[in-house]
Amino acid sequence: MAQSNSHGTSIKNSDTYEALREDGASKEKAARIANAQANDSQKPSVKGGKASPYENWTKDELYERAQELGIDGRSAMTKGELIEVLRNS
Template sequence: MAKQHSNSIKDEDTYEALREDGASKEKAARIANAQASDSQEPGKKGGKQPPYEEWTKDELYERAQELDIDGRSEMDKDALIEALRNH
């Protein structure tokens, strides 16, 4: 049985499964809440942005800065991509 984390988590079972798979609390909450919402389709590919591999290092760094990813100033392009995908 899933634990009651807070009123902000809409799908406790999904949240718990994602946490067990290693997702951060923030990421698990975003996905669980999106799946619980009738207006969102998290399984559907979205967005018009090109893949991170096509971004410049400066663009990746700016996005990492927006997300407040620790250690970004020491990361190369591959590390920035990995950090952004795992955020």
């Protein structure tokens, strides 16, 4: 069934996506959360808050997370820059 919305058919929970976008979330973040909430095997609201603050991570751990997210320029970033870009992705 095709959805008639501005963000396309890949978004599984349109209401959540739109609410997150209105709150200032990036398109990628809003899509990731909306699709996770629509998936019965994932519980994003339950999983949150278990990771330690980025300041407690090593630079290598931050780099690996940036790599998972496909952040460009990560190899030249300092620990502080990695933290900033991860928080804003």
